[in-house]
Amino acid sequence: MINVRRANANFCAEHFLRLCRDQVARAIKDFQMLSSTDRVLVAVSGGKDSLAVWDILLQLGYQADGLYLGLGIGDYSDSSGAFARSFADERGLSLLEVDLPRDHGFDIPTGAAAAKRVPCSACGLSKRHLFDEAARSGGYDVVVTGHNLDDEAAVLFGNVLHWQADYLGRQLPVLPARHGFPKKVKPLVRLGEREMAAYCVLRGIDYIVEECPMAAGNKHLGYKEALNAIEATSPGSKHDFYFGFLARASARFTPEAEAEQRQLTACERCGAPTPGEVCAFCKLAERATGVPVQLGRRS
Numbered sequence: 036m037i038n039v040r041r042a043n044a045n046f047c048a049e050h051f052l053r054l055c056r057d058q059v060a061r062a063i064k065d066f067q068m069l070s071s072t073d074r075v076l077v078a079v080s081g082g083k084d085s086l087a088v089w090d091i092l093l094q095l096g097y098q099a100d101g102l103y104l105g106l107g108i109g110d111y112s113d114s115s116g117a118f119a120r121s122f123a124d125e126r127g128l129s130l131l132e133v134d135l136p137r138d139h140g141f142d143i144p145t146g147a148a149a150a151k152r153v154p155c156s157a158c159g160l161s162k163r164h165l166f167d168e169a170a171r172s173g174g175y176d177v178v179v180t181g182h183n184l185d186d187e188a189a190v191l192f193g194n195v196l197h198w199q200a201d202y203l204g205r206q207l208p209v210l211p212a213r214h215g216f217p218k219k220v221k222p223l224v225r226l227g228e229r230e231m232a233a234y235c236v237l238r239g240i241d242y243i244v245e246e247c248p249m250a251a252g253n254k255h256l257g258y259k260e261a262l263n264a265i266e267a268t269s270p271g272s273k274h275d276f277y278f279g280f281l282a283r284a285s286a287r288f289t290p291e292a293e294a295e296q297r298q299l300t301a302c303e304r305c306g307a308p309t310p311g312e313v314c315a316f317c318k319l320a321e322r323a324t325g326v327p328v329q330l331g332r333r334s
């Protein structure tokens with residue numbers, strides 16, 4: 036039996052798997068995430084969430100390819116890539132790969148040190164840039180990420196703590212395609228971390244269990260722990276916090292998010308949308324490699 040505390044219910048394996056599929060289908064419908072003809076690109080890390088969402092989308096009948104980004108984080112990247120590849124190979128799926136050291140000449144530890152950024156900041160901006168670029172060049176309609184309810188509640192918690200108005204205005208389960216960005220959706224927002232781990236076990240999906248070694252000291256993990264402590268005594272709090280924000284508060288921050296988007300122009304080196312002349316990724320690559328990135332250099 037699998038216990039879902041916030042629903043105050045126990046499920047057998049079959050009904051639990053159905054619950055996961057139904058919650059994803061409901062999120063897709065409620066937030067108009069996908070249409071049946073969309074070409075979908077799933078951002079796959081080799082972890083439980085991204086492999087589970089890929090698996091569920093395929094079961095729901097969507098055409099979905101995967102994209103794995105090699106970040107050059109030592110053994111962690113080697114092994115997470117192996118999990119992503121074997122998931123795709125065993126099911127005959129198409130997995131695109133971009134390798135930061137091979138394709139762009141630097142890895143996340145080097146890039147973060149050179150740019151004097153914390154690793155997760157350098158990593159996050161690189162991932163966003165490379166997902167967008169892969170979706171544009173591959174002609175995909177939508178990028179799917181495996182952010183679950185725990186992730187979204189923790190990000191919201193951090194954004195509220197620091198009143199990051201523009202981030203709050205963009206913290207939505209769906210971001211439409213505009214200003215040169217592809218559409219981005221998060222179909223796992225109705226499911227928690229524990230549920231995704233149970234889903235993978237029941238479906239026989241092997242995933243990387245180890246945490247990224249660069250995650251130590253990441254504020255996001257601290258916010259997750261704080262919310263886990265609240266959830267333990269008050270089940271359903273994460274759900275109410277996140278979905279209450281979407282229903283009652285999110286629209287209040289739309290003007291701030293839109294003001295930031297209106298300032299975007301094309302990066303003079305790679306063409307990606309950016310508020311300055313050169314995008315954050317091209318600046319990071321230049322600091323990490325010592326070589327200005329030229330338009331057309333990247334594949």
Ligand code: SF4
Nearest residue numbers: 154155158247249250
């Ligand atoms: S923990 Fe940080 S550095 Fe590691 S994969 Fe996640 S965002 Fe990147």
